[in-house]
Amino acid sequence: MSSDAGMVPRPGALAASGAVAPCASDAVDGSRKAPTSGHGGELVIDRVFHRYTSAGRQTDVLHDVTFRIAAGEVACVVGPSGCGKSTLLGLAAGLLRPSSGTLRWDGAPVAIGRNRHLGMAFQQPGLFPWMSVRQNVAIGLRTRGHNRRDARRIADEFLDTVGLADFKDAYPSHLSGGMAQRVGIARALALRPRLLLLDEPFAAVDAFTRLKLQQEFKALLKLNRPTVLFVTHDVPEAIALGDVIVVMSQRPATVQQIIRVAREDRDRASPAYARKLAETLECLGVTSDLGNE
């Protein structure tokens, strides 16, 4: 077992000490584990609270969330639906401003607005319906200064990777939900971001394609080792892809536990995998001996 990050101190303890305990312990981990030759940076989420106000009613979404992702690490965020995982991604992207607390990328506060280090795939793919699939992937590259030819070439490359080679000239209205989601992933990956944020990117993809995409995704990450924050509700997926699993509690969400995943935990035939799965599920309040008196 390598879940050495352990329990996160409660908000009171944190406020009292003023220290960011889980970050500190993770830092040791990160330097030991990820010899980052890649271009990812460090993302620090420090005592972040977030509250929505709509129609005069306030909803606390995130309540004192603190963790850190070392450069080049993949963090998978799991937790009950509606617990604020997407909000967390929005904050990390600089699309939302936290009610309090700070988010830091490579030591500097995350800017609100556009961020050039960023690539993100949204839960709803958000493809521009007036553009072909290829244009949808290429537009971000154009915006970031690639010329037309390069943008097109890179877009084609990433569309091949997600298995949409035959749909480059199709329009989003002709795609299935899973295909649209894959375009969204290709669009994020094509930017070759230093920070990759993925919001349940494989949710609408069928189970088989999903496993295949997970494999290809892992291979792609090896190329330039971005830092990844990956929201999922699929625990096996989190174990397959994550270096760490961040387990969130119910809303108002806080970090319940940070579980480290070792290489041997990912072998689905191994007892280590079964133990990791049971451990994570237990954090989520699910017993692992369902139907097994």
Next chain:
Amino acid sequence: MKRGAGLLARRVLLPVVGVACVLAVWEATLLVYRLPPIVLPSPWSVATTLVELVGTAAFWRDVGVSLYEFIAGYAVGVVLGVAVGMLIGESRYFRLAATPVIESLRFIVPFAWIPLTILWFGTSVTGKILLVAYAVFFVMVVSTARAMAQVEPTLSRVGTMLGMGPWRLAWKVHLRAAAPTLASAARAAAAIGWIAVVAAEYIGASAGLGLMITNAATSLTTSVVIAGMIVIGLVGAGVSAAIGALSRAWLDYR
């Protein structure tokens, strides 16, 4: 073959039936009430008048003047309306400042301005152009602002994520996403603009279809009045169809 014949029947025969019904009612009215041609000329005499009109240079000059007033005013109104609508959609401060002005002015219908435009610009084309621009502007402002506000929020987030700044986002994403709504608004605005041109010419003009009709009415050449009205209808329908075709050509991506 049979299917082709059915299509022909639907596409050609039914519209002909519709027009024939109107003409039949017209003729029947003449027969039943024994109306003199000064009050209501027969469809046939209107048709011959129309053919004669089409052969004269004066007629085409009038059509040209009306179309010019319309197109110039329409272009100004659409461009300004979309621009201001975008500002309202994108900037909260601008929206707060502009909304009271626009909400109060837009219910002062263009026709209410006709006396003032004549006072200020006489019977010149300038007054008509401004009137059309005014009519079109308000249609476009209101629907542009509304359409910009209704753009799927995920698309804005995607644009920002891809590295677009606020203006590029407004131009490349919000405006483009709103384009189908704007196209139908532009078509509705064309109808209102064309009506405004003709109405303004009725009241005071030195050339144009409206003037041609009022002149004919004062000299009791009723067939010219009705022929002119038919021309107004046909030109309006043509303009609307042209704008529809343009927007389809530009927007069809499905």
